[in-house]
Amino acid sequence: MKCDVAIIGGGIMGSAAAYFLGRSGKAGEVVVIEPDPSYQFATTPQGAGGVRQQFSVAENIQMSCFSLDFYKGFADEVGDVPDLPDLGFTSQGYLFVVTRDGEEILRRNQELQASFGVKAELIDYPEVRRRFPSIERDNIVLGCHTPDDGWIDPNAGLWGFRRAAEHLGATYIKARVTGMTSDEHGVRSLTLSDGQTVEADFFINTAGPWVADIAKMSGGDLPVVPMCRVQHYWKCANDVEPLPLVKDESGMFFRPEGEGFVGGRPSFEIEPGFVDDIGRGYFANYFEETIWPMMAALVPKFEEIRLESSWAGHYAQNTLDGNMIIGRYSPGHDNIVTACGFSGHGIMHAPAVGRALSELALAGRYETLDLSRLEIGRVHRNEPLAEIGIK
C-alpha cells in the first residue's frame, strides 16, 4: 500500500493528527495503523478527561486555550459526521488548592495564565469554603479556580476524532507496526503484523506508551516510558455540591462522574513498566490505605463512600521532565515525527497537537503555535522544561 502520510497508533493523538490532515484538504492519502480498535490497552480511554488551562509552561497554557475552545465547539468544528459521539463536555471548572509551601508558585502560575487571557481566580481558603463547602482542610491557604475548564469523556474524544478523520478520508488498518525500512532520504515503509507493507512520504509516531519501541525501528531514542497510574470510581453516601475537578500539591485529584466520583493520585514511587494486575503487589489495597484517607482529609464527606471500581492506565512519561516531545527525533530521518510523553495531559492537548503534527507534515514547520521548545533538542541538551507546581 502507498499513501502520503502514515500514522503509527490511532489513539486520540494519532486520530487528531489524521483529522487535522484531512481537514487541511492538502494531505492526500492518510493511513492510520492501529492494532486494537477496542482500545483496551491504549492510554486514552483510561484517562480522566480533564481539560484545564492551569499550567506553568506557556505552551501548555496556549495549547489548552485552543483545545478547550475546540472541545467546547467540537460538533460544529468537525461538521456533519455520521455517528459522531457526544463528548459530554462538562463545564464545572478546575480548582487547584495549595498549602503555604505551594502558595508562591500558584500565584506566579496564575499570573502567567491570566496573561494569556485565562480566567484564573486566586481565592483564599474562606472563599474556597464559600464556593465549595465540602472542601475542608485547614492547611489550605490558597486556591486557583478556573471556572471555564472542565472535562470530556475520553473515549468519546478519541472516537470523535477517529470518526471525523475517517469521514474526511483517513483509512484505519487493524494491524501492528513491526518494522521499518529507510534509506539515505529517510523512512520509506512500515512492515505490519498482517504482512502488508505501507509506503509513505511522511510518518507520524503516536504510539503512546509504546512510542520508544517504534522509535528504535529507525534508530531513534525517545526517553519515554510507560508509567502505571491507577484510578478509582466511588460513590458517596452524603450529598456533595457540584464540584470542579479538584487537585492538590500531592497530585491527588478527583472530579464528579455520574452518581459518584473518579480520581486518584500518581504513585511517584513505582518503577516504569506495564502493570497488568493491580490486585497484587504495590496496588493491592492502594485505595483503602493511601487514596481514601487523603481524599477524606480534603473532603470529610468522603469518609462515607463505597469503592465501585479501580483500573490501571499507563502514562507515556518523558523521563527528562514529564512534558511532551514533539517533532523530528530520528537521526538522518527528516520525514518522521512524533508527539509523545504527555503524562496526564494528552487528552486536553490533542486538538492543539493534532493541528501541530498536521502542520509539520504539510509545511515542515509550526504555522500557528510555535512548539519548538518542546522538541527533542532539550533532551539532548539536558535542559528540562518541567511543569512547576501542581502537575
Ligand SMILES: Cc1cc2nc3c(=O)[nH]c(=O)nc-3n(C[C@H](O)[C@H](O)[C@H](O)COP(=O)(O)OP(=O)(O)OC[C@H]3O[C@@H](n4cnc5c(N)ncnc54)[C@H](O)[C@@H]3O)c2cc1C
Ligand atoms: C489514569 C490516567 C488519567 C489521565 N487523565 C488525564 C486527564 O484528565 N486529562 C488529559 O488530558 N490526559 C489525561 N491522561 C493522559 C492521556 O490519557 C494521554 O496523554 C493520552 O490518552 C495519550 O494519547 P495517545 O494517543 O498518545 O496514546 P494512546 O491512547 O495510548 O494511543 C496509542 C496507540 O498506539 C497503538 N500502538 C501501540 N503499539 C503500536 C504498534 N506497534 N503499531 C501501531 N500502533 C500501535 C496502541 O494500540 C494505542 O491505541 C491520563 C492518563 C491516565 C493513565
